[in-house]
Amino acid sequence: MSGVMETVTAFAPATVSNVACGFDVLGFALESPGDEVTARFAPAGVFIDDIVGDSGRLPRDPNRNTASVAAQALLVRLGERRGVALAIRKGLPLSSGLGGSAASAVASVVAVAALVGACLPLDVLMACAFEGERLAAGSAHGDNIAPALYGGLVLVRQPDPPDVIRLPVPAGLTAVVVHPALEIETAGARALLGDTVPLSDAIREWANLGAFVDALHRGDFAQMARALEDSIAEPRRARLVPGFAAIKRAALDAGALGCSLSGSGPSLFALCRDAVIAQRVAAAMSAAVRASIGGEPRTIISVIAPEGARVVSACAS
Ligand code: HSE
Numbered sequence: 001m002s003g004v005m006e007t008v009t010a011f012a013p014a015t016v017s018n019v020a021c022g023f024d025v026l027g028f029a030l031e032s033p034g035d036e037v038t039a040r041f042a043p044a045g046v047f048i049d050d051i052v053g054d055s056g057r058l059p060r061d062p063n064r065n066t067a068s069v070a071a072q073a074l075l076v077r078l079g080e081r082r083g084v085a086l087a088i089r090k091g092l093p094l095s096s097g098l099g100g101s102a103a104s105a106v107a108s109v110v111a112v113a114a115l116v117g118a119c120l121p122l123d124v125l126m127a128c129a130f131e132g133e134r135l136a137a138g139s140a141h142g143d144n145i146a147p148a149l150y151g152g153l154v155l156v157r158q159p160d161p162p163d164v165i166r167l168p169v170p171a172g173l174t175a176v177v178v179h180p181a182l183e184i185e186t187a188g189a190r191a192l193l194g195d196t197v198p199l200s201d202a203i204r205e206w207a208n209l210g211a212f213v214d215a216l217h218r219g220d221f222a223q224m225a226r227a228l229e230d231s232i233a234e235p236r237r238a239r240l241v242p243g244f245a246a247i248k249r250a251a252l253d254a255g256a257l258g259c260s261l262s263g264s265g266p267s268l269f270a271l272c273r274d275a276v277i278a279q280r281v282a283a284a285m286s287a288a289v290r291a292s293i294g295g296e297p298r299t300i301i302s303v304i305a306p307e308g309a310r311v312v313s314a315c316a317s
Contacts, residue, residue: 070132105132151308228258243292
């Protein structure tokens with residue numbers, strides 16, 4: 001691409017955060033769906049031209065939208081005096097547990113960086129996207145932002161300043177996500193957790209997290225299955241999803257290595273050792289959602305996407 005960019009569009013994928021044993025620190029990227037943000041220059045400041053796919057529910061006020069707050073943080077970081085206007089295409093349902101606010105923030109910083117011609121390390125983009133996510137979730141966690149930006153399966157040792165560790169993904173590992181027709185606000189789901197956890201729950205979580213990371217490195221699916229257990233969030237949030245236990249049971253009975261809430265829900269994810277098992281698990285989970293919640297859930301089967309956010313189109317003058 002040459003010349004001055006007039007518009008740049010970036011895509012950022014859906015993400016599964018927590019991954020059962022890594023509350024607020026583990027996340028992985030799906031191949032699709034995702035959000036797209038198109039950026040163009042504006043005289044000064046950050047504006048929102050348009051949002052589609054949100055049924056008019058997201059804030060158009062640039063001070064209250066995750067994508068524009070992230071873009072503003074980037075412009076400040078760059079000392080950029082030009083402004084930008086954003087058009088946001090929501091491919092991710094709101095309050096679904098698929099990292100929608102993170103995807104918009106990440107797509108925004110990737111689009112704006114490309115528009116202004118800045119080639120920046122991922123941790124700088126993450127720090128700016130994090131400002132948008134902080135606004136949306138009302139708290140500071142990077143387990144959706146990081147995989148949406150870096151791709152793959154990542155451990156966020158700390159979100160700010162970012163220290164993101166890419167973890168190996170064994171061949172075959174396939175994710176299933178079912179999204180029932182419910183919405184759960186992350187802020188409310190976080191409030192359910194309180195500020196403290198019993199020491200015994202914390203010990204179980206960090207033991208499982210260590211075992212999961214080790215299993216990824218060695219491709220040990222049996223150990224992975226033992227480690228995919230959430231002692232922090234799932235016990236306190238499962239009641240937000242009617243039939244959660246039955247849906248999880250259906251996934252495990254169909255051969256999943258593990259199953260838990262995706263982020264703060266209502267989506268559930270399962271990890272499977274190969275795509276054939278994933279098909280079976282997806283069918284079993286969907287049937288359980290139909291039986292316990294009703295309606296046809298959206299079902300996604302995806303490898304752990306190695307690539308995160310990227311520019312998908314650019315127009316030069
Ligand atoms: N780790 C976060 C949570 C992800 O579970 O609250 C949701 O954005």
